[in-house]
Amino acid sequence: MPLTDMSTLLPLLVAIPLVGAIVSVLLNTKYAQVLTGLLTAMSLLLVIGFVLGGLSFNGAGDTITLRYSLAGWVAPLGIALSLDGFSALLITLTIFLVAVLTLYSAFYFSASPARVRFWPLWWLLVAGINALFLSADIFNIYVTLEIIGLAAVALVALSGNKESLTAALRYLLVGLLGSLCYLLAVALLYHAYGTLDFVQLAERVESNPLSWAALALITVGLVLKTALVPLHFWLPYAHGSAPAPVSAILSALVVKASFYLLVRFWMEILTPAVTNDALMLLGVFGGLAILWGCVQALRAKRLKLMVAYSTVAQIGYLFLLFPLLMSTDGASASQLAAQHQSALAAVSYFIVAHACAKAAMFIAAGNIIHSLGHDDIARLQGMAKYMPLSLFTFAIAGGSLIGLPPSAGFIAKWLLLNVAIDTQQWWWVVIILTGGLLAALAIFRVLDLAFIKPEHACEQSAPDNWQKVPVAMPVSGLALALCTMALGFNADLIIDLVSLGGGE
Structure with missing residues (x-):
């Protein structure tokens, strides 16, 4: 299919999960919801295959960006x-994780009355995430943020107990405050530059107090x-009290969506x-997050809360x-561009490694809760x-988070270390290595109990x-954990794909 025709498939990435949400409401039975979810996951995989077929590379090695204007309005x-x-x-x-988590959720909620509410909300969340990654104007981003939130x-709040309702209310208030900050920035930018489009904004933005204010509001939000x-005060409780598949997608994808936007604004749209x-x-706040999150994970008494605090630390990485993007005196434009690309490739690899590992860990924790209560x-x-x-x-997912070879987490940290050394920012090397050691203590603390120190003799009967x-x-969890290992042997697949700028 020609490249121009491939772009017409982009709306389907949003439309298919929306249809799944609607059908899940209309066909309000156990088997219809499960079947709808699995068929939707398969359809999403099929569509993304067609779209990535159009995202080819030209002779110069630049990525060709697909772009589609809805209803022909540019x-x-x-x-x-x-x-x-x-x-x-x-x-x-997103498509890969949603497919695995949908399968997991079908069994996780098979005997729960919450499945009636879960499937419509699940596919609405997926539609919002896909729409955010595809959106090319800043107001449409606001709409997707609200849908996701x-x-x-x-x-x-699906379980309905006091803990989850309290966490959901805190999450709601934080999300609304963040969206309000973002919306105020959208108003400032539109007033100043008369457009909401990413490309046009990037061409018109200047370094002035209004742009600084907009960037500050967007960043805070x-x-x-x-x-x-x-x-971070809301995250451990929201991720720690949600159902296991919800915790997995929140940690693996939802927090990455807002980080993705930060990268877009700082590296592409509001760069001046x-x-x-x-x-x-x-970068300083990121370093603090690594240390604080690891310490809190080490102190946590509940497994899901430990995994949630680990997410706080991994977000810090x-x-x-951002500090690895800093320009240095005497660096040429080509050297700076190569530095930016290396830093972005390292963090992109880290996003994928963390998403697979953390989803696997939440699945493992969910299985333990399902068995033991x-x-x-x-x-x-x-x-x-x-x-x-x-x-x-x-254990496998934890090894990736620690950064043990040959996992994807090891490759991601190795790439980050290389960029830090190349830019002579040695202090980040210390932070990264210290974070890995603290994460190892937290994870091996659990494995030590589970594998090495049984409470009674080996012939002990199953717990009550x-x-x-x-x-x-x-x-399902094992498949995701093994993916973190497989990605460690295929780093080029991710590094070659990542590119902020598109070719003509």
């Missing part, structure tokens, strides 16, 4: 959808949604308003991208005997109230 009046290397990577990651809050320290001091400030770390002694697949999944989970549930 910017600044119309709404445009765009797909380049960076967004294509995240869309592909409202669907995510409802999913967190999106940092709230990304849960960067010290604005960016200063080295601002880049370094974001992402923000090390609790996730108290102190009471997990000897559980590897009864749940070997889930604990093996936790222990229930066996369907085999598809631990296998």
Whole structure:
């Protein structure tokens, strides 16, 4: 199919999950919802295959960006959808994780009355995430942020207990505050430059107080949604109290969506308003997040809360991208561009590695809760005997988060270390290595109890109230964990795809 025709498939990436949400409401039965979910996941995989077929490379090695204007209305009046290397990577990651988590959710909610509410909200969330990665104007981004936020809050509150409702309310208030900051910035930019389109804004933006104010508002709003320290207070409780598949998608994809927007604004749209001091400030908060998140994970008494605090730490690694973008005296434009591309490739790889590993860890934690009815770390002694697949999944995914070879996490940290050394920012090397050691302590603390120190003798019977989970549930998590290993041998697939700029 010609490249221009391939772009017409972009709206289907949003339309298909929306149809899935509607059908899930209309066909309100157990089997219809599961079937709709699986068929929707298959359709999304098929569509992304066609779209990526059109995202080819020209002779110069530049990525050709797909762009589609809805109803034929072009910017600044119309709404445009765009797909380049960076967004294509995240869309592909979304499709893959949604397919695995949909299968897992079908078994997780098979006997729960919450499945009636889960499936419509699930596909609405997927539609919002896809729309955000495809959107090419800043107001449409606001709409997608609201869709994602409202669907995510409802999913967190799905169990209906006091803990989840409190976490969902906190999440809602934080999300609304972040969206309000973002919307104020949209109004400022439109007033100043008369357009909402990414490309046109990037061409018109100047370094002036209004642009600085807009960038500050956008950053505060999106940092709230990304849960960067010290604005992370809502994340451990929201991710720790949500159902396992919801925790997985929130940690793997939803927080990455707002970070993706930060990268777009800082590296592409509002670049003239960016200063080295601002880049370094974001990096400092990222370093604090790594250390604080790891310490809190080490102190956590519940398994899901430990995994959630680990997400706080892993988000910190992402923000090390910004100081690695700092311009240095004497650097040519080509050298600076190569530096930016290397930093972006490292963080993009980290996004994929973390998403797969963290989704696998939340699945493993969900399986343990499903079997035992609790996730108290102190009471997990000897559980590897009864749940070997889930604990093996936790171990492999944890190894990737620590950065053990040959995992994708190792490659991601290696790339970050290389950029830090090349830019002579040695302090980030210390932060990255320290974060890995602290993460190892937190993860091996769990594995030590589960694998090495059974509470009684080997012939101990199964714990009271222990229930066996369907085999598809631990296998789903194991598949994601093994992906983190496989990606460690195929780094070029991600590095070659990532590109912010498109060729002509």
